[in-house]
Amino acid sequence: MSSSTPLSQRLTSLDVFRGMAIAGMILANTPGSWSHVYPPLLHAEWNGFTPTDLVFPAFLFIAGVAMAFSLSKYTQENKPTAKVYGRILRRCALLFALGVLLNGLSFLLGIHSNLRILGVLQRISLAYFFAAIAVLNLKRRNLWILSGAILLAYWAAMMLIPVPGFGAGDLTPEGNVAGYIDRLVVGTQWMYKQGQFDPEGLFSTLPAIVTVLTGYFAGDLLRNKSVTSDTSMDLVLGGLSSLMLGHLWGIWFPVNKQLWTSSYVLVATGWSLLLLAACYELIEVRKIRRWGLPFKVMGLNAIFLFVASGLLVRLLYVAKVGEGEEAPSLYTWIYQTLFAPWAGDLNGSLLFAIANLLLWWLVLYAFYRKGWFLKI
Template identity: 35%
Template sequence: MTVAPRPERFASLDMFRGATIFLMIVVNTAGAGQPFTQLVHAPWIGFTLADLVYPSFLFAVGNAMSFALTRPMTDGVFLRRIFKRAALIFLLGFMMYWYPFVTHAADGSWAIKPFADTRVTGVLQRIALCYLLAGLLARYLSPRWLLVAAVALVLAQWAILAGFSPAGEAFGRYRNAGTLLDLRLIGPEHLYRKDRGFDPEGLLGTLPATANVVAGYLAGVVIQRWGKHTATVGRMVLIGAGLVIGALLLTPVLPIAKKLWTGSFVLLTVGLDMILIGAVIGVVEVKGVRVGRDFLQMLGRNPLAIYLFSELLVVTIELIHVRPGVGLYRWIGETWFQALAPGPLGSLLCALAYTLLCCWFGRALDRRGIILKV
């Protein structure tokens, strides 16, 4: 019996994932002061660099899946693994939002954070659902039909928004079909609290977000087939540019909106990710540049652990109140970094310092061979 060789690993794909998690922490943990505009999500319609981070992580999930699904396994083993992993990622996301399980009461005392008020939706929860749906599709569909399925997911969300939202509310915030679905099925007490009933990780947006995972999977498949060549870089950049142009042409009828995860947003982010991954392949695989390779690969090997650490640590630090209503992380940003560099630069320096602390944690895990796998 002959055993099929395992596909060649691309350092550029691991580096892409590492760079994504680095930028994700920078965006999520801005220090005190007004951050640079490009490091803040667009309020509604529009696009910033910060809006590229989450879809890029989903794209990277698909990249990794293109390697994982080459391993031979029976349907039973595959289904057990994918459902178990999706459930654990979802649970980790839910527990992350419930953490630290206590909260400051109005009188300054501590109180148990009610389970009934904990957010059900969220970043990891959407990753879990997208991973599950994309994995099932990739397992049982050929690449051609997988592309058709991705387009269908995007069109399905568009049709639901257009067909089931009240007149004039398809691309509004509070009365579009997705928001109404979340309010009905999940309830406001389990949704994002900072946007008065709208949840940017709601159920309907999971459909087009899955297309980003599928796109990452298909990109991984063709990269493995095309190899580490200049022609591969050219093809990736050309495809990406075409998708970006398509997204811009669609904006009059389908606006680019990360919080709604519209189809034009999918095209734009997949296009940019194709260009970026092509560029990284060109620099790393074709030219052989090694600057930053070990660092980014280290981050890319353990993205889930590093992300969880970054989210839980900042929440823990903020529990320490230096003065009423001001947690330690905000105080550090105000007292140290804003004094050093007032305004957006100080905010960025604080975020970078915190991100490097999280990278140190990832490095400590990596040296011990510890990788969080679920």
């Protein structure tokens, strides 16, 4: 039921974990009505942590785990060439462009009033790029030092740098340092809803780099240790330690997804480690794999699912059923006609999201059967 040699092949458990994350994203992002959503499927309003707050950092963590395998061939003796750096830059630039494309479509369709530059895919792109550069150029010990330094420096900046009109240590949406720097560098006209704060802003991407690096540390552990329950337990102990440290730090620097606070990095990493440990133990160690197939199907085409589902939702929002200003969008009409009447507002809203998820799963299962895996 276990192997005495380190794991070198593709981690099926990581594909399953990625599929769980993308499934959580679909459920959280596509309720039938935003007025009727179960609390666990909502982000914390500001400070705090809900299951939905784990989805985004889980993607970054997973990217870091995969990085430990994909970049393992490059060492101090076998240094990466300019071609390797170019490949990483190309991949990250394409990911960034896809995010801008989705934002641009929202702007052109009139869903949003401005063209937002940053977003989820853009943050993944930037965080992955800088983490990869660090991994390729620093020894493991120095990566740990860099990670700690970023989290401490971000904490110090958020608490000690004064914002005009608000002072130092103000962690409100309008008064925090991250938002202030983004307003200066990016400009409110390019920020989320032209507001004073962007939840995927430029400055708060710094601690997100550490989220990728924590995944890299986990992947490096898996790559170098035997496939046994002891390795799973190492992940569990790391997860519990990260959770405790994160919540302790949260006393002084609150756990906040939108600010991507240092305490949030540790809490999200803790839960990611525990979920990865569970998937690893069941799939790699105990060889219990059948349960993971539905998630694996989605995990192998996660970027495609993110982009394609985002495009479909935008089109459903702008398509109208009927005429006049009061005509509902096709998205709302489907919810109100097919789900809410028999399941109720709240359950109907959840079932709408589940139906959307099942629809995409069928599409991706067809891709899986044909061997179509779209990569960047």
